[in-house]
Amino acid sequence: MRKERTSTMKKIVSFCFLGLLVLFIDLSASPGMKLRIIVPEAEIRLKPDTESLIIKKLPIGILLDAEEKIDGWYRISLPPDENGFVVKGYILESSVEIFVEESTTPPETKEPAIPKQAEKPVPKRIVPPPPPPRDRSIPIPPPPTYEPAKKSGIGLNLSLSGGMGYFLDGGGDLELTRQGRENYTTDIAALTGFATATSTFNWNKLSFSPNFNVDLFLTISPNLGIGFGSGYITASSKGDYSFSIGQENIPEWWGSYDILQNIERSRDYKITAIPLNVNLYLFLPMNSIVLSAKAGVGYYLGKMKHDDIFTYTENYEDVSWYYLNWKYIWTIEGTTIEEATCKAIGLNGSLGLDFKLSPNISFGAEVFGRLVNFKNWQGDCTYTETDTFKEWIEGFGWFPDDIIKTSESGSGTLWHYKSKIDLTNATYDYMWLEESKPSDPDYSDIREAAINLNALGIQLSLKFHFDLF
Secondary structure, rough: OHHHHHHHHHHHHHHHHHHHHHHHHHHHOOEEEEEEEEOEEEEEEEEEEOOEEEEEEEEOOEEEEEEEEEOOOOEEOOOOOOOOOOOOOEEEEHHHOOOOOOOOOOOOOOOOOOOOOOOOOOOOOOOOOOOOOOOOOOOOOOOOOOOOOEEEEHEEEEEEEEEEEEEEEOOOOHHHHHHHHHHHHHHHHHOOOOOOOEEEEOOOOEEEEEEEEEEEEEEEOOOOEEEEEEEEEEEEEEEEEEEEEEEEEEEOEEEEEEEEEEEEEEEEEEEEEEEEEEEEEEEEEEEOEEEEEEEEEEEEEEEEEEEEEEEEEEEEOOOOOOOOOEEEEEEEEEEEEEEEEEEEEEEEEEEEEEEEEEEEEEEEEEEEEEEEEEOOOOOEEEEEEEEEEEEOOOOOOOOOOOEEEEEEEEEEEEEEEEEEEOOOOOEEEEEEEEEOOOOOOOOOEEEEEEOOOOOOEEEEEEEEEOOOO
């Protein structure tokens, strides 16, 4: 029995010593130690930090040489590249296991101790024979070796972007027309010699507008790409204005009369464009941030819609005491709808920063610019009018309303010109669709109207990258 206890104690001590040896091996890597990767796509980083740059990704089963262990990281050496350079990096402890080569010598077997025979017969314990030695005749294949993946740098990219642009000059001739109406209402309010001369103006300048873009391009290297882009640009300039002119006790051969004229008008210009661009893309990678630039030329498809709604009211009243008093209210309600299209060549560009969210997705912010000027607008114009005349005569009262409705339409070119108004003795800008070039002697600076969408702005983008080779 003492021999059995002694043998048992020896086994316990041996197991403890082996456990401490394994624990010591696991806690500190010694030079020349082999590690085997146990996870798919293990990340090799430049520094022992999860935020550090990823140097390579290695498949499961790769063997690596470990130099030291630092706070849960192993410092390892990658296999030499095709030029013989050895890159060092760090890998997480949880991504590897210590690789120990198995000994080819079969384990030593010990015969079990035979217990001493007691006075009374004790049944013998059947001890199973030791297992046969492992057959080493079947070779174990070596673990796969790492070969750096070679990429051509060719990739397909999709960019979705949207933002807000600011028009540099309000749209060209569209802004001149708006300013012409503003100047006219201001001059009306400044007239003298009238009982009434007032005006209001609330027509907004073409200023900010949203734009959306879709780009599909091919990167032929990490720094260069070429592709196509399209999008949608929309802009609006609308508002209303009014003015009133009144005179009292105007003398005539039969006596005198009062008259008040009032005009209320609303204008709404909607400009849209679809660009078809060919672009060149440049990239400057800086770790997880990429400086990007784009420049291109495009064919722009433009469209314009103009709604003009006005109401003219004239109130007349005879104030003679010796003649039958007469008064009337004359109202004209008119609507003009112009629709035209135009095509133009334009330029675009942007400069921004892209932040990598993953190897295939990045988020960016860009400053963009656009130059495009639309000339030779061609389209259709429709005009409808309702003319209502209400008449009152002393002794008879109000007569039934006299209502006349008219409508006309035509096609033509959008023209810009200046016209002199005798009432204010000043010249103002106008822009209308005409079937032929205007030829009124009071017109000057007659030319085809030009509306531009030149703008600077800021937009956000989301880019997706797909390796092709």
